[in-house]
Amino acid sequence: MIGNLLLLIPLVGALLLMLPNFKDNARKIALFFVGLEFLVSIAAWLLNRSSAHSLLSIDITWINAINAHWSLKVTGVSLTLAILNAVLFPIIFASTDKNHSDSRFDYANRPLFYSLGLFMQMAMMGVFITRDAFSFYIFWELALIPIYFICLLWGAEGKEKITLKFFLYTFFGSVFMLAAFIYLYHHTALVTNGGYKSWNMQDFYKAGQLMTPAQQTVIFWMLFVAFAVKIPIIPFHSWQPDTYTNAPIQGTMMLSGLMLKMGLYGLLFWLVPIVPHALEEWKSIVMLLAIVAVVYASLVAFVQTDFKRLLAYSSMAHVGLISAGILSGTRQGMDGASVQMFAHGVYIVGLFYIVHLLEKHTGTRDIHNLGGIRNLNGQFSNLFLIILFGSIALPLTQGFVGEFLIVTGLSEISLKWAIIGGLSMIFGAVYMLRSYRSIMLGDVVKTNYTFGAMDKKDKFSLFFIAILVLLLGIYPQLLSAFAGQDILQLLSK
Amino acid sequence: MKGLIVITLLGILSLLAEVFNVKKLIYPIAIIGLLFALIINTTEWNNTFSWSYSDKMVMFDNLALAFSSVLIITALLWLMMAKSYFNETANVVEHTSLVLYSLVGALILVAFKSLVTLFLGVEILSIPLYVLAASRKKDILSNEAGFKYLIMGSFASAFLLFGIALLYGAAGSFDLEKVTQTLSQEHLPYFTYTGIIMILIAMAFKVSIAPFHFWTPDVYEGSPMVITALMSTIVKTAAFAAIMKLFMISFYPVFESYVHIISWLIIISLIIANLSALNQNNTKRLLAFSSISHAAIMMLLIIANVRTNLSVNALLYYAWAYSIANITAFAVLRIVAEKRGETIDSLKGLAFEKPMLAFAMIIAMISLAGIPISAGFFAKYYVFSALLISPYKWLIVVALLASVVSVFYYLKLVIAMFQHTKQNHKEQFEGLSISGREVILLTICSLLLIASGIYPDIIANIFLVK
Numbered sequence: 024m025i026g027n028l029l030l031l032i033p034l035v036g037a038l039l040l041m042l043p044n045f046k047d048n049a050r051k052i053a054l055f056f057v058g059l060e061f062l063v064s065i066a067a068w069l070l071n072r073s074s075a076h077s078l079l080s081i082d083i084t085w086i087n088a089i090n091a092h093w094s095l096k097v098t099g100v101s102l103t104l105a106i107l108n109a110v111l112f113p114i115i116f117a118s119t120d121k122n123h124s125d126s127r128f129d130y131a132n133r134p135l136f137y138s139l140g141l142f143m144q145m146a147m148m149g150v151f152i153t154r155d156a157f158s159f160y161i162f163w164e165l166a167l168i169p170i171y172f173i174c175l176l177w178g179a180e181g182k183e184k185i186t187l188k189f190f191l192y193t194f195f196g197s198v199f200m201l202a203a204f205i206y207l208y209h210h211t212a213l214v215t216n217g218g219y220k221s222w223n224m225q226d227f228y229k230a231g232q233l234m235t236p237a238q239q240t241v242i243f244w245m246l247f248v249a250f251a252v253k254i255p256i257i258p259f260h261s262w263q264p265d266t267y268t269n270a271p272i273q274g275t276m277m278l279s280g281l282m283l284k285m286g287l288y289g290l291l292f293w294l295v296p297i298v299p300h301a302l303e304e305w306k307s308i309v310m311l312l313a314i315v316a317v318v319y320a321s322l323v324a325f326v327q328t329d330f331k332r333l334l335a336y337s338s339m340a341h342v343g344l345i346s347a348g349i350l351s352g353t354r355q356g357m358d359g360a361s362v363q364m365f366a367h368g369v370y371i372v373g374l375f376y377i378v379h380l381l382e383k384h385t386g387t388r389d390i391h392n393l394g395g396i397r398n399l400n401g402q403f404s405n406l407f408l409i410i411l412f413g414s415i416a417l418p419l420t421q422g423f424v425g426e427f428l429i430v431t432g433l434s435e436i437s438l439k440w441a442i443i444g445g446l447s448m449i450f451g452a453v454y455m456l457r458s459y460r461s462i463m464l465g466d467v468v469k470t471n472y473t474f475g476a477m478d479k480k481d482k483f484s485l486f487f488i489a490i491l492v493l494l495l496g497i498y499p500q501l502l503s504a505f506a507g508q509d510i511l512q513l514l515s516k
Numbered sequence: 517m518k519g520l521i522v523i524t525l526l527g528i529l530s531l532l533a534e535v536f537n538v539k540k541l542i543y544p545i546a547i548i549g550l551l552f553a554l555i556i557n558t559t560e561w562n563n564t565f566s567w568s569y570s571d572k573m574v575m576f577d578n579l580a581l582a583f584s585s586v587l588i589i590t591a592l593l594w595l596m597m598a599k600s601y602f603n604e605t606a607n608v609v610e611h612t613s614l615v616l617y618s619l620v621g622a623l624i625l626v627a628f629k630s631l632v633t634l635f636l637g638v639e640i641l642s643i644p645l646y647v648l649a650a651s652r653k654k655d656i657l658s659n660e661a662g663f664k665y666l667i668m669g670s671f672a673s674a675f676l677l678f679g680i681a682l683l684y685g686a687a688g689s690f691d692l693e694k695v696t697q698t699l700s701q702e703h704l705p706y707f708t709y710t711g712i713i714m715i716l717i718a719m720a721f722k723v724s725i726a727p728f729h730f731w732t733p734d735v736y737e738g739s740p741m742v743i744t745a746l747m748s749t750i751v752k753t754a755a756f757a758a759i760m761k762l763f764m765i766s767f768y769p770v771f772e773s774y775v776h777i778i779s780w781l782i783i784i785s786l787i788i789a790n791l792s793a794l795n796q797n798n799t800k801r802l803l804a805f806s807s808i809s810h811a812a813i814m815m816l817l818i819i820a821n822v823r824t825n826l827s828v829n830a831l832l833y834y835a836w837a838y839s840i841a842n843i844t845a846f847a848v849l850r851i852v853a854e855k856r857g858e859t860i861d862s863l864k865g866l867a868f869e870k871p872m873l874a875f876a877m878i879i880a881m882i883s884l885a886g887i888p889i890s891a892g893f894f895a896k897y898y899v900f901s902a903l904l905i906s907p908y909k910w911l912i913v914v915a916l917l918a919s920v921v922s923v924f925y926y927l928k929l930v931i932a933m934f935q936h937t938k939q940n941h942k943e944q945f946e947g948l949s950i951s952g953r954e955v956i957l958l959t960i961c962s963l964l965l966i967a968s969g970i971y972p973d974i975i976a977n978i979f980l981v982k
Contacts, residue, residue, distance in 0.1 A: 086971070086973055088973055183931050202916055
């Protein structure tokens with residue numbers, strides 16, 4: 024019921040905006056729909072607390088020929104990510120401006136832009152809440168199409184090549200996922216009661232666990248490639264920095280805040296429980312890949328001067344740590360990952376929002392050309408600092424809770440993973456604080472620009488993000504309580 | 517069977533139209549006649565008495581009826597797309613009847629019951645197309661296309677005839693059931709296998725599977741755009757129905773003897789087609805290589821041969837999805853080509869000037885590339901699914917890689933539509949008009965592609981699988 028609503032609202036919005044008569048108030052309509060979606064997600068959260076679970080799940084047959092079901096469940100980690108999806112989109116849409124006098128922000132108030140955005144929200148919502156492998160794959164692919172067009176239409180110079188590379192990488196990953204899913208589907212006949220084939224998540228778990236080690240290994244790598252491309256984990260990462268830098272800022276927010284969570288969610292729910300034995304066998308290798316991503320991305324982030332590109336690498340480092348937490352297979356690691364997924368989504372969107380404001384007000388993103396903004400706008404710099412603290416996992420921010428749990432989980436496997444993973448937090452602190460110093464402190468001497476008062480909506484959005492970062496840092500139980508139960512169930516299988 | 521008769525009569529009627537001087541009415545008559553044929557076709561559905569005329573020459577069972585319905589629907593959509601082709605030449609009558617006879621050949625090809633009718637079907641399907649390919653008399657490329665198609669097609673026919681003769685030598689009958697009975701015996705004469713391989717080669721020519729594909733890009737490029745669309749949809753669907761009847765059902769007793777040959781043909785086709793498509797600059801040539809690649813993927817279904825309705829459904833669905841997507845793409849390309857030529861660059865700026873065309877083209881490309889939520893995705897899914905329960909699982913690797921590479925060149929067309937040109941687009945697309953009929957056609961096609969992508973049961977459940 025709620026699941027259907029969560030999918031229907033953005034879809035209706037997307038279709039409505041495709042009609043030609045909404046040229047002038049496209050932005051308002053889009054904000055209305057994402058706002059509605061946000062309210063519904065809050066309702067889902069309340070229902071989950073009051074344990075009215077019947078409203079949160081649905082299961083009907085969709086395609087008879089292959090026994091694919093329309094099976095949605097908005098609980099546990101799915102609920103967390105659904106809320107994240109619903110929380111971030113109002114912020115992403117709010118970051119666009121009403122008038123597009125500036126040619127760089129050409130997408131503002133274009134119906135197609137918001138339509139694609141809403142479509143993307145729908146697809147990602149589907150990925151997070153579906154319990155049926157077939158529709159999971161469909162939503163997974165669907166999410167790719169709108170973001171591809173957002174990047175293609177409104178990206179910066181050289182977008183054709185970059186978006187093509189992005190599309191090919193992710194498509195490459197997902198066809199392997201499709202093949203793996205079909206293979207699993209044919210095996211489910213062994214575990215269901217009537218001997219029929221099924222796409223159900225639980226049946227997939229049972230079918231996967233019954234497989235021989237060799238079969239599990241094949242499935243493991245096919246799925247791993249699909250998710251690793253999306254996250255991205257080395258060596259499938261080379262599309263990421265270019266795409267993040269080149270995409271319009273809202274596209275970057277969607278990619279970093281939400282789309283890569285699809286990969287992490289996939290690891291957590293569609294890889295680890297399906298092939299646990301193969302994971303045990305290959306754990307050291309995949310964790311090595313994840314940790315290498317952390318260190319590599321942190322080091323590359325050090326030398327970036329474009330703040331947007333720096334954040335792209337920083338995001339790669341953070342999600343590397345999250346994937347290491349998931350792949351560790353420990354309870355703390357996975358718990359931490361589920362918390363950190365939310366935290367990362369919130370602060371990375373906040374940081375990209377700040378990049379957007381910097382570019383809008385000063386016309387540049389180059390760290391060396393910026394400076395002294397604190398003297399021009401103190402409020403902005405304070406909000407920036409809070410969000411930045413969230414990203415470097417300072418205690419009392421949600422980032423701290425997540426990364427602390429992940430590192431604890433890693434230490435259960437081996438102390439060296441924990442140490443290297445923990446190092447990334449220090450690295451992160453160094454390059455983030457350094458860029459903060461360079462952008463915000465000092466004098467405005469390098470170029471002449473002004474940084475006047477922020478728009479009301481920008482102020483409000485940043486304020487909202489800062490509150491979220493702090494609130495969930497002080498009282499993480501708000502979201503992590505039910506996510507934790509989900510993971511406990513997952514591990515008991 | 518009644519559908520076949522109706523369409524044959526329709527062909528004769530359009531020839532007579534010249535005599536009675538009702539040329540202008542031909543187009544509506546053809547459309548109404550085809551609709552009538554479609555309806556009458558569906559009324560025969562589930563007829564427990566399977567039709568069998570003149571010593572078991574053709575049999576219209578459910579399989580044949582389903583395929584002929586797809587063929588007639590494709591022909592209808594094609595007619596909607598090709599209206600202006602009929603306007604521009606003086607030979608309306610001949611063209612209409614040639615197209616209709618070609619369709620008759622296609623219907624025979626999905627319903628043959630004997631090797632004689634197989635040959636008849638192939639010839640009736642092909643000969644009108646040789647003429648149509650060369651129908652732009654003053655265009656040297658069109659002449660070349662027609663000539664090349666004729667020579668290559670005759671080659672294939674010779675192979676087919678020789679193969680049939682050899683099989684007849686072994687079985688002593690043209691009837692497919694007798695052939696199957698003979699093939700299930702032990703100690704077959706060696707020339708039986710030669711016969712089967714020769715038939716395989718002939719059919720590979722017809723559906724352009726590598727290494728028998730060399731005619732395809734040239735013929736596709738040289739023929740008028742609408743005829744290319746006809747060749748890439750109706751011919752493929754009909755020929756694949758025939759291949760399925762032969763190599764999946766009738767020759768099944770000796771399946772092991774040719775399956776490896778087919779699998780190598782598939783691998784070669786997928787590699788050649790996808791790599792060649794990457795560097796094409798002409799949209800028709802690109803779609804020619806794409807059609808080779810799709811033919812190879814449909815061939816995978818023949819190999820997978822899981823001996824259930826699943827394969828039949830999958831092939832039917834694939835033919836459906838592929839035909840509609842191809843008609844859509846060619847309809848858009850034809851409109852653009854009128855003013856701007858056939859290169860990929862001619863699509864530049866289309867998304868800004870004619871969003872309707874660009875939208876239909878995107879749906880078609882997404883479907884051809886097999887991305888959800890389009891009919892093409894389910895088509896691809898059914899192939900993979902059949903393949904993964906067959907003994908030839910390893911072929912999935914080639915199919916997956918081919919599917920990734922194919923995305924590259926389909927997206928090339930999409931990207932081109934969103935590229936800005938140096939000159940002002942407005943001027944470039946000036947005079948490019950889309951008629952109401954084309955709007956309706958593109959809307960129907962896009963809706964069909966999306967609807968059968970969201971709810972594939974409509975077609976995928978025709979032959980119930982459980």
